[in-house]
Amino acid sequence: MVFYFTGTGNSLYIAKQIEENPISIPQVMRQDHLEFTADSIGIAVPVYGHEVPSMVKEFLKKAVFHTDYFYILSILLAVTMSLSMAACGQNSDNESAAADTQEQSTSTAQSDQATDEAGSNTETNAEDTPENGAAEGKTLVVYYSATGNTEAVANYIADATGGDLFELQPADPYTDEDLSYSNENSRVLQEYEDESLRDVELISTTVEGFDEYENIFVGYPIWWQIAAWPVNQFIENNDFTGKTVIPFCTSASSEIGDSGKLLEEMAGTGNWLEGERFRSIASEEDVAAWVDSLGL
Ligand SMILES: Cc1cc2nc3c(=O)[nH]c(=O)nc-3n(C[C@H](O)[C@H](O)[C@H](O)COP(=O)(O)O)c2cc1C
Numbered sequence: 001m002v003f004y005f006t007g008t009g010n011s012l013y014i015a016k017q018i019e020e021n022p023i024s025i026p027q028v029m030r031q032d033h034l035e036f037t038a039d040s041i042g043i044a045v046p047v048y049g050h051e052v053p054s055m056v057k058e059f060l061k062k063a064v065f066h067t068d069y070f071y072i073l074s075i076l077l078a079v080t081m082s083l084s085m086a087a088c089g090q091n092s093d094n095e096s097a098a099a100d101t102q103e104q105s106t107s108t109a110q111s112d113q114a115t116d117e118a119g120s121n122t123e124t125n126a127e128d129t130p131e132n133g134a135a136e137g138k139t140l141v142v143y144y145s146a147t148g149n150t151e152a153v154a155n156y157i158a159d160a161t162g163g164d165l166f167e168l169q170p171a172d173p174y175t176d177e178d179l180s181y182s183n184e185n186s187r188v189l190q191e192y193e194d195e196s197l198r199d200v201e202l203i204s205t206t207v208e209g210f211d212e213y214e215n216i217f218v219g220y221p222i223w224w225q226i227a228a229w230p231v232n233q234f235i236e237n238n239d240f241t242g243k244t245v246i247p248f249c250t251s252a253s254s255e256i257g258d259s260g261k262l263l264e265e266m267a268g269t270g271n272w273l274e275g276e277r278f279r280s281i282a283s284e285e286d287v288a289a290w291v292d293s294l295g296l
Contacts, residue, residue, distance in 0.1 A: 139163030240270025247275030
């Protein structure tokens with residue numbers, strides 16, 4: 001069993017050298033009960049400056065591990081990159097595991113092997129890694145916005161992450177009249193009442209270099225408690241395997257509800273986080289604080 005926390009892809013890459021399907025720490029943190037049993041349990045985490053990300057510390061504090069072999073791979077992302085592995089023995093003390101992350105320097109045959117296998121990838125990424133650990137060039141913010149509210153949030157997220165923006169544009173754009181849901185003949189109301197009309201054609205669902213993005217924010221307004229359906233075609237047409245997908249939305253009053261979960265089901269791939277709802281006129285500070293809390 002291997003857990004990973006990744007900002008730039010290095011930790012995921014290394015975790016995958018050890019196990020085919022490592023477990024994302026941000027995703028597992030959504031569970032109420034964090035207790036794990038396995039013959040061996042490993043944690044692959046980046047170290048920015050002298051710190052592991054705060055979510056990793058929290059995970060190590062909260063989780064209980066039952067294992068004969070517990071180890072932490074700390075991936076130092078700086079001018080030089082090194083990797084160390086700490087074998088902490090049976091029923092590890094989580095607090096000390098967190099504190100020890102940078103101190104452990106015991107090189108084992110296994111850690112050397114992981115370094116060799118990961119070497120070329122991690123060095124390339126390390127050069128691209130900004131000091132704050134944001135995944136520059138690796139975060140994509142995809143959004144649909146009918147009247148500009150979700151677009152504003154998408155812009156704040158792109159600013160906070162250094163990510164790239166991709167706007168979903170219906171081939172047949174919605175006019176004010178189309179959006180007038182109190183009018184029973186309006187386009188949105190007809191689409192709402194007849195699900196078969198919700199397959200909205202987009203100008204493009206193809207993002208250049210999509211494979212290189214690791215974190216995908218997907219934004220939409222809430223329409224009748226679910227994601228506005230112009231996002232659907234993008235979700236259906238792309239493969240999110242290996243990517244962290246973070247839904248976000250704006251609404252007058254509704255919560256995010258099941259909107260993200262429904263998109264996750266539609267996609268069938270990707271590690272989907274719970275996501276966040278913002279009010280129609282969201283503040284940049286609120287958005288930036290939320291992005292920060294994700295620890296990407
Ligand atoms: C067709 C339609 C349905 C809506 N349904 C809801 C809803 O169920 N709950 C809610 O709180 N707001 C609802 N709203 C309000 C929008 O979610 C809100 O204004 C949002 O910020 C618009 O984002 P945008 O400017 O990016 O399009 C609806 C708006 C429209 C046009």
